Amino acid sequence: MSTNAVRRRSRRQETGLWRVPVLRVDQVTPRLTRVTVGGDTLAGFDYAGTDQNVMLYFYPEGVTLPDTLADARARWSTVRPLTRTYTVRRYDADTHELDVDFVLHDAPGPASDWAKHAAPGDELILVGPSPAYQPDPTADWYLLAGDETALPAIAAILDALPGDAVTRVFVEVDDATEEQPLPVPVTWVHRAQGVTLAAAVAAADLPDGRVDAWLAGERTAMVTLRAHLLDDRGLDRRQVRPTTYWRRGETGI
Ligand SMILES: Cc1cc2nc3c(=O)[nH]c(=O)nc-3n(C[C@H](O)[C@H](O)[C@H](O)COP(=O)(O)OP(=O)(O)OC[C@H]3O[C@@H](n4cnc5c(N)ncnc54)[C@H](O)[C@@H]3O)c2cc1C
Structure with missing residues (x-):
């Protein structure tokens, strides 16, 4: 390791x-x-x-x-x-x-x-249980992005971050009925309106400084979002931790 x-x-x-x-x-x-x-x-x-x-x-x-x-x-x-x-x-x-x-x-x-x-x-x-992600305490801010399967983890990560941590949170759900209260502002991405997670992150004005990015959700969405962060935003791959939580059309990944 x-x-x-x-x-x-x-x-x-x-x-x-x-x-x-x-x-x-x-x-x-x-x-x-x-x-x-x-x-x-x-x-x-x-x-x-x-x-x-x-x-x-x-x-x-x-x-x-x-x-x-x-x-x-x-x-x-x-x-x-x-x-x-x-x-x-x-x-x-x-x-x-x-x-x-x-x-x-x-x-x-x-x-x-x-x-x-x-x-x-x-x-x-x-x-x-598995090991758990430990947010980088030296990061200037934290990017958390995923779909509804990642929402339990995003909520638990927010529970673990210091109260004054700078966060940007993006969660893709079907529509407004799937939103849940979280302790920080969230950009809710409604797929019913044809918006994708990567598009929402790409359109956002993100903070300066070194980010610790935690991403999880459907495989293709993760590939696209990671590519945006590395190729368009110029992040170092060590700052970006995407996890595939499920694959469309595939069972039991
Ligand atoms: C580390 C980790 C943590 C996870 N945590 C959670 C969690 O807390 N809550 C949670 O709900 N999921 C979570 N997931 C995702 C979950 O394991 C998958 O969605 C899993 O495939 C669901 O199993 P299933 O038996 O319902 O469907 P499967 O038998 O795996 O798949 C059957 C079909 O359903 C589709 N499918 C699977 N998941 C979804 C979905 N979310 N939306 C639409 N179609 C889907 C598949 O593409 C397939 O066609 C996590 C995954 C990982 C790797």
Whole structure:
């Protein structure tokens, strides 16, 4: 791992498997469902904030669910779950509650389909957690840009930044009904109006100084946005950290 990667990622947490009950389901916006899971089993969860994420394991109906990672791995050759990655939107170390925000998309997919029907008492299997992005404390300002799948991470990154941090936040959503309150001003990009994330960033008057840019969303949008920041804005590639969160037409990246 490069020095840069060490600076920008927290230490790797010990990976565990948590089989946890759903406590609540909230419809945050028409296309975003918040599932709160929790209980004493989550007591050892090593939360690091920002874009920290977990793998969700989805098993076929009727299969006995594993209680440990060793158990899941031992049965890997006979029953292999479908896995999807989701951000930990919130973890409360006192109540051991954890929120995952699911974008409900139209194409069938095990994670989105599960969330559409999730109800208290259902079980969810989390594996992780991952390391977390650590905002560069020496940056003059922070660019956060993504679509609604990145919104949980953007919100958690904003929670972690100092209150006086200079931020520019761009979030692409369907339309105004998908906007969520965030603690800083946000440029909401409405795809229903044909605007793209890269176009919105390109049109913006951005601050001077060294930026730490965190980007996440659909693969093509990330490629276009990264190219704009490097080629048109002249940013150093070490300042720009894009992550593909999903690919149009592809399942389970
Ligand atoms: C590190 C990381 C963190 C993530 N955090 C979150 C999060 O907190 N919340 C969240 O909702 N997603 C998050 N994602 C994205 C999520 O993992 C993908 O959207 C995933 O493909 C959803 O799985 P699925 O089973 O619903 O659909 P899949 O089976 O993977 O895909 C089925 C079809 O749906 C399409 N599709 C997938 N996602 C979308 C979408 N958002 N909009 C439109 N079409 C889509 C695919 O292109 C495919 O055609 C994250 C991804 C990564 C890598």
